[in-house]
Amino acid sequence: MDLKGKTILITGGSAGIGLEAAKQFIEEGAKVIITGRDQKKLDQAKKLYPSITAIKSDASSQEAAVALYNEINQLGGIDILYNNAGIVYGKDNLGISNPKHFEKAAIEINTNYLGVILLNDLFMDMLKSRKEAAIINTSSILSYTPANLVPTYSASKAAVRFYTEALRDHLTMIRSSVKVFELLPPLVKTNMAEGMDGKSITTDVLINALIKGLKNNTYTIRVGDTKAIYLLNRFFPKLAYKLLNPKGLSEKLQS
Template identity: 60%
Template sequence: MNLKGKTILITGGASGIGLESAKQFLANGAKVIITGRNQEKLDLAKKLYPQVTAIQNDVANPDDALKLYHQIESLGGIDILYNNAGVINPPNNLAKTNDQITDLAAYEMNINYLGVIRLNNLFLKMLESRPESAIINTTSILSYVPSNGAATYSATKAALRFYTASLRNHLEIAKSNVKVFELLPPLVATDMAKGIDAKTITPEKLVKALIDSIHKNNFTIRVGDTKIVYFLSRFFPKTAYKLINPAKNNIKLSA
């Protein structure tokens, strides 16, 4: 798939993987629109990359998502929707009530999973109107093996992985021109990984692998340790579980 001249919308695009993606997509000749909830981060991203169009939006909010669609429509539409926005709750402690735990779980599910479905449904017809178009969903190494310290986050990413595979097959059967890519990162050196004592890769390396795979139409993109965990989860599941959950990192379950 050729990226030059394509217009790409990146959710969660003001920092971390999203911001690095904006940088590398621009370098490949694409036009980039980023969206996120934090206006200050969006302003900083715009200063770094003036070519970017930045829109404040909360993809977990149905009204915001619809507003975003109309804003993008007024800008001429997009060729690629990159669902990158994601959140992870800190590990729970015994002080949290059942209602608090449930609310935290719903928060993760709404952004990491339901928000993706919401945007895909809104933008699908627009994408199908383009000669060459794509949806990119960011899942996780934890979609193969869950983390004891991020139970609901792992569950949201597993749900998104199954949804992504189903969406791709559905669109192929329907002979749609929309390609569906899945990026499965290991732990990446972003703010989300702060405080986690484990090996990381840089956002630069991750996004380079993403763009290389898009060029080659490689739809399932396992990067770094995700390749190892994928193999182990199929043939040596106990070993994979211990790799993701070493004894030194055992912490109380998250929502």
């Protein structure tokens, strides 16, 4: 896939992985639109990269998504939709006695999974009208094997993975030219990953792999430890589970 001259929308693009993606897509000659819920972070991103178009929007809100679509349509549309926005709650969201348990789980599912479907549905006809277009859905290493510290996050990413595979096959069956990519990061050094143990990679390494995959039309892009966990989960699922849920985890759950 040729990225030069493409217009890409990156949800959750004001920090972390999304901001690094904006930087590297600009370097590839793409026009970048980012969204986020924090206006201050959007302003900071715009200051760093003045060519960015920054729009405040909530990926989990249907009303906000429709408003976003209308604004982007007025701007001339997009060629690539990168569903990067995500949220994770840690051990404070685990106990069934926690009155916030269901509320936080609902936010994770709405943002990480249903928000992806919402935006894909809204932008699909626009993407179909383009000569070369794509959707990028971000799942996770945890879509293969869950981490006990973040169960709903893991479940939301497993849902994204299955949905992405089905969407790709569906578009192929109806002979649509829209390409569907899946990015499967391992643990990445971002604010969202603070407090999580394990080997991590930097955002630039992850986005380098994403861009390489897009250019080579590699539709499933497994990065870093995700490759190993994918293979282990196929042949030695219990070992894969133990690697992502090492001894001492129960103490963390109790602390």
